[in-house]
Amino acid sequence: MKGQAKAKRALEIAAAGYHHLLMVGSPGSGKTMLAKRLPFLLPPLSQEAALEVSRIHSAAGQVLKGLVRTPPFRAPHHTVSYAGLIGGGAIPKPGEVSLAHRGVLFLDEFPEFSRDALEALRQPLEDGVVTASRAKASLTFPARFLLVAAMNPCPCGWYGDPERACTCTPASRQRYVGKISGPLLDRFDLVVEVPRLTPAELARAPKGESTEAVRERVLRARERMLSRQGRPNGELAGRALREHVHLSQGAEDLLQAAAKQLLLSARSYDRLLRVARTIADLQGSHGVEEGHVAEALAYRKTL
Numbered sequence: 001m002k003g004q005a006k007a008k009r010a011l012e013i014a015a016a017g018y019h020h021l022l023m024v025g026s027p028g029s030g031k032t033m034l035a036k037r038l039p040f041l042l043p044p045l046s047q048e049a050a051l052e053v054s055r056i057h058s059a060a061g062q063v064l065k066g067l068v069r070t071p072p073f074r075a076p077h078h079t080v081s082y083a084g085l086i087g088g089g090a091i092p093k094p095g096e097v098s099l100a101h102r103g104v105l106f107l108d109e110f111p112e113f114s115r116d117a118l119e120a121l122r123q124p125l126e127d128g129v130v131t132a133s134r135a136k137a138s139l140t141f142p143a144r145f146l147l148v149a150a151m152n153p154c155p156c157g158w159y160g161d162p163e164r165a166c167t168c169t170p171a172s173r174q175r176y177v178g179k180i181s182g183p184l185l186d187r188f189d190l191v192v193e194v195p196r197l198t199p200a201e202l203a204r205a206p207k208g209e210s211t212e213a214v215r216e217r218v219l220r221a222r223e224r225m226l227s228r229q230g231r232p233n234g235e236l237a238g239r240a241l242r243e244h245v246h247l248s249q250g251a252e253d254l255l256q257a258a259a260k261q262l263l264l265s266a267r268s269y270d271r272l273l274r275v276a277r278t279i280a281d282l283q284g285s286h287g288v289e290e291g292h293v294a295e296a297l298a299y300r301k302t303l
């Protein structure tokens with residue numbers, strides 16, 4: 001795929017640190033194609049994870065030829081039922097969030113999912129498990145996935161497009177974006193714009209690095225994280241986050257200035273720290289430098 005260097009870099013960061021990613025762009029900008037690259041960038045499943053994933057897929061009724069070795073990629077349509085997404089049913093079965101365990105859950109047309117379904121994503125995003133309840137019993141399934149969501153910038157899809165005019169009113173655009181609640185939006189460490197390229201821009205766009213080269217960097221960065229703290233940076237919070245992010249003076253100054261100027265909430269500040277930590281890891285850097293923070297600031301598009 002040509003062009004979209006920034007979105008590709010965001011995918012690389014997401015894969016390395018297991019950071020949830022939201023892509024915003026007009027139809028035809030390549031959001032789906034980009035998301036489908038992710039499983040090729042992720043580290044392969046460990047033996048333990050492969051067993052876990054295989055068990056879930058068997059419980060869902062899939063016939064497996066052997067252990068599932070590659071991170072799953074699930075892309076349910078926005079019309080998926082609540083039970084289909086979260087899990088449940090008369091005989092409780094794992095939903096898409098569990099089938100995506102240790103892999104990628106791609107939700108295209110994100111605001112079109114039912115509000116109940118969107119809000120129900122918060123538990124697995126927080127705890128890595130999901131509780132599917134029915135009248136008499138409730139069952140807990142593992143659900144630690146990398147969430148990649150994609151959405152148009154507005155209901156008609158063309159807001160901000162260089163060639164086509166958006167026909168939405170500010171109110172309808174606001175309603176559309178407002179379907180994603182603040183607490184849910186807070187789960188995305190990375191929010192990037194994926195602009196549609198005109199044919200001329202596409203023709204000029206460079207091809208970019210090979211998937212193998214990017215994957216190599218992702219694997220090395222992930223190894224650094226695991227040997228330092230036993231888990232990917234996307235799962236660091238609170239004290240653990242501060243303990244493992246060694247900021248240079250320049251990085252500290254830039255963060256403070258950004259926090260003041262952008263009125264960052266504590267959560268937004270933590271998101272920046274996590275992403276900067278992963279950018280440093282991709283470079284093989286022990287400390288987090290000013291440049292890492294500066295790049296992290298580029299992945300926080302406001303809706």
Ligand SMILES: [Zn+2]
Nearest residue numbers: 154156166168
């Ligand atoms: Zn529009």
